[in-house]
Amino acid sequence: WLLSFGPSLFMFCYQDAFISIKQGLYTYVWPPAQIPDFVLGVAVAEISRLDKEHEVQTIASAEEAHDEGLAGRSPEKQLARQARMKGAIADIAILVGALLVFCVPPGEVPRQSAEVFYNHGLAPFLALFLYGSSAQGGSGLLARLFRHDALVSMGEYSFQVYLFQYPWHEIFVAIGDVSKAFDMRNAAGTHNVNM
Numbered sequence: 001w002l003l004s005f006g007p008s009l010f011m012f013c014y015q016d017a018f019i020s021i022k023q024g025l026y027t028y029v030w031p032p033a034q035i036p037d038f039v040l041g042v043a044v045a046e047i048s049r050l051d052k053e054h055e056v057q058t059i060a061s062a063e064e065a066h067d068e069g070l071a072g073r074s075p076e077k078q079l080a081r082q083a084r085m086k087g088a089i090a091d092i093a094i095l096v097g098a099l100l101v102f103c104v105p106p107g108e109v110p111r112q113s114a115e116v117f118y119n120h121g122l123a124p125f126l127a128l129f130l131y132g133s134s135a136q137g138g139s140g141l142l143a144r145l146f147r148h149d150a151l152v153s154m155g156e157y158s159f160q161v162y163l164f165q166y167p168w169h170e171i172f173v174a175i176g177d178v179s180k181a182f183d184m185r186n187a188a189g190t191h192n193v194n195m
Contacts, residue, residue: 004036005120012114024116037123044127048134055079055136079136087140090132094142097125 008027012019027033062075100122104114133143145151176182 002036004033005117005123008116008120012116017114019116024119027116028119033120037120040123040127041130044131048131051135083136083139086132086135087143088132090129090140091142093125093128093132097122097129100125 004027008019008024011023058075058079101118104117106115129142133140133146
């Protein structure tokens with residue numbers, strides 16, 4: 001993660017708390033800059049899978065001990081306590097990430113200065129949220145909220161809505177570009193220049 005985030009942080013400190021759009025795009029669009037976030041996601045998925053295997057083994061060994069008359073502490077209580085702790089980690093990670101987003105002052109120009117850190121800087125918080133939310137089918141307040149039937153049903157259709165609206169948006173952008181009657185590229189009426 002530091003491989004993708006470190007150069008931006010170095011440039012930010014070296015240039016008196018400023019990163020240009022062009023420098024920020026290298027960390028956002030350049031494919032090798034995405035690899036550490038991918039690896040972080042794979043590591044979290046593997047750790048979550050190993051935790052799930054451990055839960056299954058713990059319950060199986062407790063049932064085996066109960067059948068042999070050697071019942072001790074209830075593994076269900078221990079696993080439930082661990083799930084609550086993981087859920088708290090997930091909720092705290094999202095809270096800290098949200099506070100960072102809301103507390104960082106916006107730059108004068110979008111996608112410059114500290115805003116560039118949103119590309120990779122929040123990846124560890126997202127990873128902690130995904131890990132904590134995976135415990136026992138989703139623990140934590142936010143994971144329970146996201147499991148609500150209304151949100152789940154919206155999630156089933158959101159990508160289809162995006163796929164439907166995007167071509168229409170691009171058609172109107174093209175009509176506006178050709179006719180010069182309107183501009184749908186940004187609110188200021190000027191084209192976005194990222195470089």
